[in-house]
Amino acid sequence: MKKVLVVLLCFIFSLLSGCSNEQGANGNKTLSNAQTIQIQDTSFIAQANDIYKNPDNYKDKLIIVQGLYKTVTTDNVVRHYITRTAQGSDGKAIAVGFEFKYNGTMPTVDDWIKISGNIESVKGANNTNSVILNTSKLEVMPEKGSEIVTN
16 A cells, blocks of 8 residues: 555656746746757758747747847847758748847857747737747857758
């Protein structure tokens, strides 16, 4: 009987520990590994496209992505991006990635960074649907990864 009780308690504990949500230092959610999506080099374009097309499928997941830090300034508003380079349908290089918000210190443009955060649906240019990554953690990486993605 004691063995059954111990096994049952271990099972319940493992279920509860896998479902925890925590608050990061800046108030953004951090989620367990079961709810984490790390965007890899081999699926970067496909995963980014799916996130843009189906943001509701990702809003409660922690997204982790690496790429180059870029900025764009329009009407005195600085927007922050994490990007990779891909070949467009016309053969020209295009930037692929995400706009992100972060309340901490920003890196230097062209630093290779790793960010973690949650997807938020927003209205983009011309009233189109878009996403932004609310970043809870930003790290400048010591080595650059693959800047060009082809998938």
